[in-house]
Amino acid sequence: MSIPTKQLALVLEEERGPLVIKHIDVPKPGPEEILVRIEAAGLNPGDWKVVRLGKLIDKYPVILGFDAAGVAVEVGSNVKDYAVGDRVLFQGWFDFATREAHGHYKQYSIAIPEVRAKFPASLSFEEAATIPSGLAAAALPLYSRVELAPSAKLIPPWEEGGRGYYAGKPFFVLGGASSIGQYVIQLARLSGFSPIITTASLHNTDLLKSLGATHVLDRKLPSETLVKEACEIAGGPLEVVFDAVSLPDTLVIGYQATAPTGTFVKVNSESIPGVENPEKKVHFGRGLFNAPFNAAVSLSLLAKLPELLENGDIKPNRVEVIPGGLRGVDPGLDRLQNNEVSAVKLVVKPQETTV
Numbered sequence: 609m610s611i612p613t614k615q616l617a618l619v620l621e622e623e624r625g626p627l628v629i630k631h632i633d634v635p636k637p638g639p640e641e642i643l644v645r646i647e648a649a650g651l652n653p654g655d656w657k658v659v660r661l662g663k664l665i666d667k668y669p670v671i672l673g674f675d676a677a678g679v680a681v682e683v684g685s686n687v688k689d690y691a692v693g694d695r696v697l698f699q700g701w702f703d704f705a706t707r708e709a710h711g712h713y714k715q716y717s718i719a720i721p722e723v724r725a726k727f728p729a730s731l732s733f734e735e736a737a738t739i740p741s742g743l744a745a746a747a748l749p750l751y752s753r754v755e756l757a758p759s760a761k762l763i764p765p766w767e768e769g770g771r772g773y774y775a776g777k778p779f780f781v782l783g784g785a786s787s788i789g790q791y792v793i794q795l796a797r798l799s800g801f802s803p804i805i806t807t808a809s810l811h812n813t814d815l816l817k818s819l820g821a822t823h824v825l826d827r828k829l830p831s832e833t834l835v836k837e838a839c840e841i842a843g844g845p846l847e848v849v850f851d852a853v854s855l856p857d858t859l860v861i862g863y864q865a866t867a868p869t870g871t872f873v874k875v876n877s878e879s880i881p882g883v884e885n886p887e888k889k890v891h892f893g894r895g896l897f898n899a900p901f902n903a904a905v906s907l908s909l910l911a912k913l914p915e916l917l918e919n920g921d922i923k924p925n926r927v928e929v930i931p932g933g934l935r936g937v938d939p940g941l942d943r944l945q946n947n948e949v950s951a952v953k954l955v956v957k958p959q960e961t962t963v
């Protein structure tokens with residue numbers, strides 16, 4: 609397949625500026641890099657927080673889009689484990705030195721070693737594009753064991769001796785139907801946790817039970833009822849609680865359900881309402897594969913990921929494709945911002961973009 613010199617990309621030129629389709633160069637991969645023709649790119653709530661609120665990013669112009677899947681079209685001279693034609697999923701990355709974000713709302717993009725994995729033909733490109741950020745934000749704050757990592761520092765279920773390691777111990781995940789929450793449930797299942805209690809809209813009960821949840825509590829119940837029910841099912845406050853949505857009400861529920869000796873993982877920077885100096889361990893997990901404190905666990909997970917996907921140990925999120933190629937991102941972000949998305953990942957197909 610010939611590689612064009614120019615491509616279409618969705619660019620945010622300035623803080624809270626409009627998203628515009630532009631022609632940009634197709635990059636050349638460096639020695640360790642892979643150039644991927646992107647067939648599907650996933651939308652994240654973080655994108656609307658950047659575009660509409662000016663949060664998270666301070667260098668513009670920027671191309672967002674942290675979830676992508678496609679086909680390797682050129683591999684760097686030192687890359688031995690990938691070949692042209694491989695199916696690759698990969699995350700966007702953040703350069704901590706320059707503070708630049710490298711996203712994939714474009715037709716061709718570079719996959720650096722720290723953020724990429726192959727995936728089997730049993731998954732569509734759209735399904736594969738649901739995986740990188742959701743899985744990273746679920747796995748890294750649970751299993752990174754670097755001392756400074758914001759993580760529960762559990763033993764990963766994909767490593768020697770890790771499968772089923774926490775058998776019989778209870779686990780509570782708030783927001784089980786979110787993209788992150790679905791991966792948390794699956795990882796907790798692989799780790800052996802039981803019961804696995806989650807909160808969601810009840811129409812998602814069957815899906816979440818199929819992923820490994822044992823108890824699905826109606827997320828619309830009063831907060832004190834959710835704390836009480838989760839603790840009753842678990843036999844007391846829990847050692848590990850993961851808040852996959854981290855909204856003001858869920859942060860309070862999750863913190864209250866955490867045992868004094870336990871660990872509470874949240875995914876946003878907001879503090880827990882009413883808790884100025886937490887007495888329990890609270891970690892703000894960062895789901896970036898290339899963050900230095902996640903590097904080791906990321907490489908170990910990404911190396912095992914093709915097998916976990918092939919075996920069905922990890923299942924992708926359900927997908928809804930938004931038409932219009934990259935032009936579908938903007939209306940998709942509106943839906944994420946307005947909470948109009950339930951247990952599904954919105955995905956666009958950049959190759960469908962027209963000028």
Ligand SMILES: NC(=O)c1ccc[n+]([C@@H]2O[C@H](COP(=O)([O-])OP(=O)(O)OC[C@H]3O[C@@H](n4cnc5c(N)ncnc54)[C@H](OP(=O)(O)O)[C@@H]3O)[C@@H](O)[C@H]2O)c1
Pocket residue numbers: 652653654741742745782783784785786787788789807808809810812827852853854855857858874875876892893894895896944949950951952
């Ligand atoms: N720290 C990081 O590295 C990182 C990375 C990625 C994302 N994030 C953040 O993590 C959060 C989740 O991201 P995502 O992509 O997983 O979200 P998402 O899939 O868009 O989340 C949508 C889901 O949230 C659920 N939900 C909403 N309010 C809820 C509540 N009060 N209780 C329980 N569930 C609730 C809904 O469940 P029902 O459909 O069942 O009602 C819905 O299915 C976002 O705030 C995002 O910005 C952080």
